[in-house]
Structure formats: structure tokens, C-alpha cells
Amino acid sequence: MSVPLPLRGLLLALLLALSPPALAQRQASEPEIKAAILVNMLLFVEWPESGEEAEEALAVCYLSDSPVADALVRLDGKILRKRRLRVLRTDETGAVRCHALYVSQGDDAALLASPPGPGPLLAGDTPGDLQRGVMVNLELVAGRVVFDVDLRAARRAGLNVSSKALRLARTVLE
Incomplete structure (x- = not known):
């Protein structure tokens, strides 16, 4: 699937806006x-309303150390x-309080079985993670x-993913 040029530009602008100034001056690493x-x-996910969300921080969690987890920490x-x-x-046990949970290759696959009901956006970066329960790979x-x-796993967790993000995805499982 080819991503239209305006959407690529939007994604690039969002990436640069969140990156530290030093990253804009050099090529960012894969993690x-x-x-x-x-x-x-x-920016493109809606969670079930809890009443407190307007003032609550957006929590991105990780289970174990990895290069991507290190890069996430720098965005804190x-x-x-x-x-x-x-x-x-x-x-x-703490993952339910997260808006997003990054799982690396060595993390326990049992955690990825998303139960019905509200949960975090599960993200990974390992081939086959979509089959393990990850929502964004x-x-x-x-x-x-x-x-x-x-998208099926995201909906089971009570999450709504914007069509804007889905258009940027290589593959969407519905």
C-alpha cells in the first residue's frame, strides 16, 4: 500500500515535533x-472515558529493557x-494503568493475550507479533x-484507532 505524500509529510512532521532537537540534526536511529x-x-487512539483523563498523564509503559524502551524513556x-x-x-499487574504498552521480543507472550474490555494499546517490533496479540507492530x-x-485486537480492548493512522499502516487486520 502506497502512502500519499501529504500523509507522509504529516507523519514526518509529527515525528520531528516530538524528537529532541539533536535528533532533527542527525538521522534518527531505528529504535x-x-x-x-x-x-x-x-494521537490517533481513543480510550474508553474514565472521567479523569483530561488531567491524567498519557502513560507509555514497557516491560523490559531494550533499545526501543531506552528511546521511549528519552521522550518522557x-x-x-x-x-x-x-x-x-x-x-x-501495572500494565492496565498504561495507555500503551511496548513489548519487546523477549517479553512473555502470555501477557499479550488481550482480555475483553479496556486495556492498553499493545505495541511491539518483532515479526509475528500481530499473531501474539500486539495491536501495532x-x-x-x-x-x-x-x-x-x-484493529480486531484494538477493538476487543475497547480502543478506537483513527482512520488517519490506519491509512498510514502497511497492513490493517479487520
Whole structure:
């Protein structure tokens, strides 16, 4: 699927807006790009309303150390949707308090079985992660980071993903 030029420009602008100034002066690494795309996905996802969300920080969590988790930590404190981005290490019991949960290749696949009802946006970057329950999977293809979306899993978790983000995805499972 080819992404229209205006949408590519929008995504690039969003990535640069969230990146530290030093990243704009050099080419970002693969983990930095993956972290920026994951964070930018938060702009295109709606969670079930809890009544507190207007003042609550947007929490992006990770389970174990990895290059992408390190890149996410460097984005901690950014303002997104007029809310502060909080990047936190968590375990399976704390994951329900996260808006997004990044899972790396070594993380327990049992955590990825998304139960029905509200939950975090599960994101990973390992081939086959969509089959493990990840909702957004980031991969490097021909030198570019692309992402796939499992819309069914997102809907089971009570999440609404904007059609704007879905148009940028390489693959959408419905």
C-alpha cells in the first residue's frame, strides 16, 4: 500500500515535533523512529472515558529493557494532546494503568493475550507479533520503519484507532 505524500509529510512532521532537537540534526536511529511512531500513535487512539483523563498523564509503559524502551524513556515528559507523556517500566499487574504498552521480543507472550474490555494499546517490533496479540507492530522493511495494525485486537480492548493512522499502516487486520 502506497502512502500519499501529504500523509507522509504529516507523519514526518509529527515525528520531528516530538524528537529532541539533536535528533532533527542527525538521522534518527531505528529504535528512536519506532519509539516516535509509537508515541505518535497515541494521537490517533481513543480510550474508553474514565472521567479523569483530561488531567491524567498519557502513560507509555514497557516491560523490559531494550533499545526501543531506552528511546521511549528519552521522550518522557513531552507534551502530547495537552497532557504530559510518562514513560514507565512496569510488570503485568501495572500494565492496565498504561495507555500503551511496548513489548519487546523477549517479553512473555502470555501477557499479550488481550482480555475483553479496556486495556492498553499493545505495541511491539518483532515479526509475528500481530499473531501474539500486539495491536501495532513496527518493523524495519527495506530501510524504512513500517507498522501494521490489528484493529480486531484494538477493538476487543475497547480502543478506537483513527482512520488517519490506519491509512498510514502497511497492513490493517479487520
